[in-house]
Amino acid sequence: MRWALGALLLSPGAALGATNAVPRPEGWIGTAEEWSQGLGIALAVLTLVMLAVAWWRLREGARPRELFGTLFFGLAVLPLIVIYFGYTKGFSGMETVQACGGCHVMTGHVNDLENPMSESLAAVHFKNRYIRENQCYTCHSDYGVFGTLSAKADGMGHVLHYVTGTYTLPLKIRHPYPNVRCFECHAGSQKFLKSPGHPAEIQPQLASNEVSCLTCHAPAHTPAGAKQ
Amino acid sequence: MKALQTAIVFAAIGVVVCLWLLTGVRWYNFLAFMLVAQPLLLLAVIVFVVATLREVKRKGLL
Numbered sequence: 001m002r003w004a005l006g007a008l009l010l011s012p013g014a015a016l017g018a019t020n021a022v023p024r025p026e027g028w029i030g031t032a033e034e035w036s037q038g039l040g041i042a043l044a045v046l047t048l049v050m051l052a053v054a055w056w057r058l059r060e061g062a063r064p065r066e067l068f069g070t071l072f073f074g075l076a077v078l079p080l081i082v083i084y085f086g087y088t089k090g091f092s093g094m095e096t097v098q099a100c101g102g103c104h105v106m107t108g109h110v111n112d113l114e115n116p117m118s119e120s121l122a123a124v125h126f127k128n129r130y131i132r133e134n135q136c137y138t139c140h141s142d143y144g145v146f147g148t149l150s151a152k153a154d155g156m157g158h159v160l161h162y163v164t165g166t167y168t169l170p171l172k173i174r175h176p177y178p179n180v181r182c183f184e185c186h187a188g189s190q191k192f193l194k195s196p197g198h199p200a201e202i203q204p205q206l207a208s209n210e211v212s213c214l215t216c217h218a219p220a221h222t223p224a225g226a227k228q
Numbered sequence: 229m230k231a232l233q234t235a236i237v238f239a240a241i242g243v244v245v246c247l248w249l250l251t252g253v254r255w256y257n258f259l260a261f262m263l264v265a266q267p268l269l270l271l272a273v274i275v276f277v278v279a280t281l282r283e284v285k286r287k288g289l290l
Binding site: 037040041044045047048051052054055058064065067068071072074075076079082083085086089090092093094096099102103156159160162163 | 229232233235236239240242243244246247249250251252253254255258259261262265266269272273276279280283
């Protein structure tokens with residue numbers, strides 16, 4: 001009995017077991033993202049408290065020189081750190097499927113992605129967990145530093161187009177989908193190399209993007225047929 | 229005095245928007261963070277620096 005209680009307390013996933021057959025692993029003191037979020041919130045609250053104190057003391061007639069330290073930290077130092085945590089949280093948060101589906105025009109795409117009955121390329125990757133998380137972002141961003149920056153800039157552009165209504169339906173991908181994004185995971189795998197659909201003579205054409213992976217593996221999304 | 233109070237208001241609004249983002253990311257609060265919070269916080273710092281320099285100059289230290 002004591003052993004069972006100990007195991008229950010020490011096992012972080014034990015409490016989840018009743019509701020979720022295979023709980024996702026989590027650190028016992030939380031993830032780095034949760035810590036970053038918590039620290040950011042704590043520092044933002046601290047900044048607001050410092051600003052409130054400075055405001056109140058100024059109203060009471062305190063001279064600015066007496067408040068230099070409070071104002072310096074409250075206006076210059078702490079907000080900078082809060083912005084850093086805001087970037088960390090904001091950019092990682094905008095990579096999630098939920099963030100992409102936040103715009104109504106993407107609802108069809110996300111419904112299709114999450115529909116286990118769909119056979120679109122995106123849905124097959126999603127339901128089989130070929131990509132563990134941030135599925136939209138993973139397939140729609142190039143690799144390396146510039147790929148990340150470019151994807152973030154594109155994302156901001158998408159939000160601005162959505163807010164200003166400067167988009168046309170149906171949504172279409174702006175540039176032809178580059179095969180290199182598929183190759184990042186698939187190239188070199190035995191399944192890819194030995195597939196009769198990928199004979200050695202066609203692989204240079206795939207590498208040079210002359211032949212798109214989607215020529216045979218389309219459709220990537222079927223938003224119109226998605227269960228709403 | 230007024231300038232510093234204005235800087236405090238700008239910074240407070242900016243930090244509140246950051247706090248909103250930190251509690252949960254949505255496209256609208258991310259947009260507010262990028263387009264409202266950061267310019268306001270930058271403006272607050274500029275106003276603070278200008279007010280401090282003016283004070284220093286007034287005292288004849290610069």
